[in-house]
């Protein structure tokens with residue numbers, strides 16, 4: 075769960091604890107880890123090279139803040155670097171003064187163009203526009219039918235016709251006029267960047283409709299090849315932006331970074347599922363953390379530092395280590411967490427959480443239920459849940475306005491947590507760390523490696 | 526404060542949250558959370574038969590897509606309407622069977638050779654290896670370039686280091702001196718790895734064989750089924766396609782067009798219906814007709830979606846049952862896939878015991894190196910390779926050609 079860049083860094087930095095300075099070996103070690111992490115996240119080889127060089131420059135001579143450990147500091151630099159590349163100027167959709175505003179979607183086979191077309195249709199509709207979807211994929215079996223079904227789901231009309239995609243594109247302009255639609259979203263067939271004939275076709279489609287926005291639709295699972303694709307499509311179509319799909323999986327999505335570097339145009343939208351509503355504008359910060367495999371840990375650190383009582387945290391860690399973490403402690407931790415903001419936000423920032431938890435609609439009130447359950451227990455019960463028998467269960471359920479199966483659920487989950495912590499030996503590691511922390515952590519400064 | 530400390534404490538509290546969520550979910554949808562002691566309430570093994578049969582069959586009997594004003598311009602024989610002849614549905618069958626007239630036996634596909642297709646895409650790698658080959662001796666730069674070539678082919682950092690470490694040992698023990706020898710040694714190693722595994726597709730006599738196609742979204746499952754059908758038909762086998770993707774828009778229509786194209790039988794269900802039923806009905810139909818092979822399509826699904834993976838397990842169990850015999854579970858991997866491909870392979874293998882990989886879209890610029898990592902990690906063989914969108918663009922996997930093409 076915690077096999078992330080931050081962990082690897084911890085390993086490197088433990089060696090330098092107490093020195094407060096980062097020598098050449100550490101910097102090199104850190105950079106090696108960054109390189110591997112980025113490559114494992116599918117960031118393109120050449121892009122990684124450039125990034126590592128820039129990160130090195132920034133690490134060297136950076137002032138270390140007191141509140142962050144060197145590891146966190148480096149992560150912060152890396153994160154800023156990634157966010158810088160991914161973000162920059164966001165794309166703000168504006169509309170053509172003479173409608174229709176045309177949006178053209180292009181990309182490799184199966185990347186998600188047709189689905190995205192429908193999602194965009196729905197999105198424009200929500201913006202108060204009158205979109206028309208155009209089925210210009212006359213190649214793949216049932217592509218137009220697929221768009222029609224999705225269009226119907228989105229409540230957006232679909233236009234297509236037989237013949238040639240370029241013709242269909244041309245006709246769609248007239249159709250938009252006739253129907254009074256002010257936005258055209260044109261779906262095209264998937265094509266390989268090296269397929270000269272089809273690349274020429276999409277160029278002609280583009281010339282016909284003169285899109286205001288041309289988006290490359292790219293799968294978040296794409297590997298090293300993303301740059302080739304992006305370069306070729308950009309050369310042919312002059313992209314305005316990128317739409318990243320299938321982000322609901324666990325791919326790190328380094329392709330986003332590669333494509334952004336190559337094309338230099340913003341990533342405009344992110345698609346996170348097969349349903350039409352699974353679509354949103356792109357958030358660079360989230361993506362940066364995702365590529366590093368650590369959730370939005372930085373925001374989390376900041377929040378935690380503002381709200382978490384360090385002494386409390388260490389007490390809990392020690393309790394965990396010594397195997398006497400009770401429901402009472404559990405309750406206290408939950409209080410702390412609640413101070414950090416809505417649970418659903420926190421969940422989104424955490425790395426490695428199962429999707430079911432991330433996707434569940436989390437209501438803070440449900441947390442209240444758990445609290446109520448624990449509060450309805452006697453102190454003895456909180457310390458040793460094993461004594462909770464049938465009649466105690468009924469009493470707790472009664473007292474908290476829940477049911478006995480809720481009580482069971484809580485007890486079961488709590489046992490699992492205890493077990494998990496014990497198994498992973500996390501408690502012990504934590505206690506050690508907590509102790510070390512107590513000795514005080516000094517801010518440090520990176521010493522430049524002498525080349 | 527220590528990062529790990531915060532994370533764990535937050536994680537802890539989140540488990541509390543998870544409890545809360547679980548409680549509330551169970552309230553809302555009691556079937557989602559079975560009590561832990563009781564066995565999970567899996568739907569019965571037998572594919573549930575829809576009750577309102579007449580209702581469900583009726584709307585689908587006419588295969589004319591209502592919404593499409595024009596016939597879709599697919600590469601069809603000139604009489605597409607005549608060819609699609611829905612069988613009068615016998616008895617209470619909830620599925621629609623589209624049986625094409627026995628079209629003229631599909632022509633034996635002209636199979637493209639691996640290298641013809643790969644040729645144009647290989648310039649990048651050829652570039653690296655080319656510059657390696659032009660060096661007079663093996664130096665650090667040679668190693669760096671080999672590393673770069675492998676990583677850029679999506680082999681992954683881990684396996685790349687492992688391969689190069691092995692190669693360094695061989696350089697010492699075998700006295701390899703020149704870059705060409707080095708590249709050859711690497712190629713040899715890769716070929717050997719890939720050749721170790723069983724690449725054949727299994728046929729067993731006596732029952733309709735079922736080949737199940739699984740994978741994440743958009744990798745090429747449906748298209749591959751079309752291609753495999755053509756090739757199996759050319760080998761003299763009669764094929765029934767099962768439109769097991771009842772979820773994605775127009776997925777069954779897509780497979781239906783492939784069925785027409787290659788002259789195969791198609792069994793499809795209702796949109797949003799139970800994929801297991803479709804597969805089951807296809808198997809029964811194959812058995813009744815004495816067909817040899819059922820090619821079962823499934824909806825694309827990300828391996829992280831627990832409920833969808835559960836659904837897939839169920840489909841697999843159905844496919845296993847007599848009168849059918851499940852002889853292949855093929856994981857389709859898109860050659861453009863990066864390191865996530867390994868996770869996909871692990872998860873799908875764990876869920877449905879994958880028997881082999883189909884590597885699609887190798888006609889593009891992507892190298893498909895992730896299959897090396899998959900082979901290394903799980904010993905899962907690549908069985909077929911997709912080289913285009915046409916029916917004949919499918920070849921058997923050939924380790925030597927694959928590696929050769931990677932380094933030529």
Ligand SMILES: Nc1nc2c(ncn2[C@@H]2O[C@H](COP(=O)(O)OP(=O)(O)OP(=O)(O)O)[C@@H](O)[C@H]2O)c(=O)[nH]1
Nearest residue numbers: 183184185186187188189264320345346347742743
């Ligand atoms: N999980 C997930 N699936 C997606 C997402 N976007 C699209 N898909 C699925 O990916 C598959 C391919 O999507 P399409 O929209 O058909 O892709 P396309 O680019 O139009 O494909 P071609 O027209 O064949 O090139 C379908 O199964 C979609 O449902 C996403 O964000 N998440």
Ligand SMILES: Nc1nc2c(ncn2[C@@H]2O[C@H](COP(=O)(O)OP(=O)(O)OP(=O)(O)O)[C@@H](O)[C@H]2O)c(=O)[nH]1
Nearest residue numbers: 183184742743744745746747748825886911912913
């Ligand atoms: N160039 C190329 N394109 C391919 C190949 N195989 C499939 N495709 C294309 O990839 C796209 C997706 O293929 P499908 O067969 O619909 O993929 P799928 O896995 O069934 O997709 P879902 O059912 O939506 O998950 C289509 O446009 C296919 O024509 C191949 O080997 N080469």
Ligand SMILES: [Mg+2]
Nearest residue numbers: 187188211217
């Ligand atoms: Mg499409």
Ligand SMILES: [Mg+2]
Nearest residue numbers: 746747770776
């Ligand atoms: Mg499909």
